[in-house]
Amino acid sequence: MILDHKRKDDGLDKAARKAEIKRLRDMLVGQQQAIREAKLPVVVLLEGWDCAGKGNLINELISEMDPRFFSVKSFDRVPESEERYPFLKKFFDVLPETGKFLFLDTGWMEDTVGKYLRREIPKEEYERRVGSVNTLERQLRDNGYVLVKLFLHISRAEQLTRITALRENRDTQWRVSGDDLWQQQEYDRFLKTYGKFMEATEQAAPWHVLDGESRKKALYDALLAITGTVEKAIEAGRYDGSPMEQAFPLLGHPSQKDADLTAAISEEEYKKELKRLQNKLAALHNQIYRKKIPVVICYEGWDAAGKGGNIRRLAYPLDPRGFDVIPIASPTPGEKARHHLWRFWTKLPRSGHVAIFDRTWYGRVMVERIEGFCSENEWKRAYGEINEFERELTDWGTVVLKFWIHIDPDTQLARFEARQNTPEKQWKITDEDWRNREKWPQYEEAVEDMLQKTSTTYAPWYIIESVDKKYARIRTLQIVTDALEKAVEENVVRGMKSGKTKEAKK
């Protein structure tokens, strides 16, 4: 894409432009109500040159809007070396719910191109992130988000004029940063890379280039792009993308069929191993904290399979300052009104921390599939979306381990009855557990699909035979300690696998 500086005359004179801006602003105000009815969330991404007037343009766009139904987020430039989460997290964190507008004052373009040109990330990492951006934008589109991408363009000379004006005023000089000055100096490199980035990211939503040298025209063109896109989306109705075609590096195993449910351990062996592995885990936890390796451990499994007790034995040796157990229940209304992975993105561990998820994002392809809480398109698409999500985590250096805690129907029945008959355990068993039990065959099929479609080389599933709960506990501890030991040995700097910061600075 070539960014040129020539004004494109649209033939509007001053009075006509003013009238058009008023008309479009009124239309935008009306659309606030319309997107609530159509259950559409709208994301307006405004990128552009430093000092091009992005803040001002956003203020002009929102000036007539009802503040209850939109928000504005700005992304401060956090140096890559201080980021404690995967690249995309900050953008997922702020996703709006249905019926709301979100205006982003710079976003994934600045965060990618700027960091690359400032040499905070190397070329391979930059290229990987362009891929991540395409993933993000496609996932947003497929999940019903309306995305409008704007780029506010000014020439090198105009940028210099503005920087100079800001620096001459005592109250505004702080707004010109070293980064701004550096961009002015490196204008041509930015110009080229911005163009390439835009070319590479037009799959899910087009870019609209605005002429930042004419405030009114930029405002008019921005209003045209936003109201036009929203209008089309309202007419078309909420989009529900189809399953993805992407190929993932699948392992093809494990399968429930291969599980040996007779697996057991003696009491003596259990005590010995538990102590040994917990001590080992405590030491490893210190090391992953020091080396800033993030860890995500996922627990799924049949009701009464022994998840809780298993998690407790795993958590026991961990330093509470460095881990969280995150119980996942059915989504709240605010969670349902957003991308299905939003509530997990927002709960990811900081680098160096451990997050243990007690039930996970796999609810989408199990309970939500079986109970019809989402459309067929949605759960079928979720396998790929989840693989992409976990890829983002592991590319950032996260150790991702997924446990399916496995038992057979007879064992479950015995445990349900034991709970029923023990007064202080009765609260653990609900009517819903009995209803789910009746759907064992459907769950069995869903679990098998899940294992086959989401056990990847980078985030494998482990079936943990748990008829003997003690055996299961030792197994998970063994897998976790092995994986952490490997991660510590590989000694990944700050988790950025596909490009280390240090190399970039050579």
Place this chain on the structure above:
Amino acid sequence: MILDHKRKDDGLDKAARKAEIKRLRDMLVGQQQAIREAKLPVVVLLEGWDCAGKGNLINELISEMDPRFFSVKSFDRVPESEERYPFLKKFFDVLPETGKFLFLDTGWMEDTVGKYLRREIPKEEYERRVGSVNTLERQLRDNGYVLVKLFLHISRAEQLTRITALRENRDTQWRVSGDDLWQQQEYDRFLKTYGKFMEATEQAAPWHVLDGESRKKALYDALLAITGTVEKAIEAGRYDGSPMEQAFPLLGHPSQKDADLTAAISEEEYKKELKRLQNKLAALHNQIYRKKIPVVICYEGWDAAGKGGNIRRLAYPLDPRGFDVIPIASPTPGEKARHHLWRFWTKLPRSGHVAIFDRTWYGRVMVERIEGFCSENEWKRAYGEINEFERELTDWGTVVLKFWIHIDPDTQLARFEARQNTPEKQWKITDEDWRNREKWPQYEEAVEDMLQKTSTTYAPWYIIESVDKKYARIRTLQIVTDALEKAVEENVVRGMKSGKTKEAKK
């Protein structure tokens, strides 16, 4: 309170202690279910010496608990100079909902005593914070929280032994910080100040001192304190504190009776003033950003009084990177299950930022009072709790402005009918608005009470006559610009009014 190092023998031998620990742990597990039924939230605060084994003790306490119903939060030591929020915010942020345990691995004691002795805050600020801690603990108790406070005690010699052991191991040496070494050196000063702090903060909940030199005894005593306190709370039922007796510096005005609803402005004057004041506000926004002054602007008012349009004119000149409009709706289930101010504490602006609340914490003493959504004790107590909340904000240097947007019933009726008759505005008027209108006299009384009981010298109410909406907009802009101008002139460093960091370092 005197912290001594003498072991108090409770006559339990090793086997008896082990059996007792098991019994108490089982009891604690059972209480997880019981506090859910009793709708009690429980906060266990664990303070103590560096290297006393706090993390380990928490792990022992939680080892049998169900991770779905508790969480552990650790407070990293953030230097005072990097804090961007009022002192208490971080503790409010993590408050558990009813039915859950929260374990705090250090909290408001370490954050107060540590910062004072490390000279990050001066004596007056330390003393103010002791008062804030008492406020926090009383508010928690009054709002049904069960609070257990533990202090893990070790002697100077024991601390030295442990520091030495940690430093000798390559994988644990990073855990000994400069702060730890400094505490060891300054042990006697810490001892004295810890004791004084505990003496000064025993009003809402007692301190339990644990002997950190005997792991098993410390665990046993901690379990005793927690299960004993929880048991009593369950028997007594959820506490609903009574109205407070505290005196606040009340202004005694404004009153709705004094409002002159004929106040108006000419179109010409409006345009001129709007432009002038918005330009002034834009410049002031730069300055408060630079000087890191936080600003909280509260909007309350009759339905259809013109809040939305008023907020838009105020927000228009602000840089979107530095402000948020926060619409407040009725509380979600998660919000209802916590302290009523929790959802506002979590939304406070960072220093240098502006938060505009579209409806506020005053819902407690208006709609919740009138509709019976809270008990009489609760709304009567809320006046004082709100005054204390706003005091915390202004002590931190926040500019707090509160606007009551005022109209008469006839004006409201005319506006309701106009909305009803304008297709694109119909969504703005609901049956609830009509129902609220019928309760005008009750609201009038509640508003008057609110104005009289919460208009303080530090956070005054302003009645904004809004029959002429343009007049109202100019009034609020005028009040905001005046207040910000004054704040910028006073030039408060980092918002800490009652004690500037610099002085402390003399």
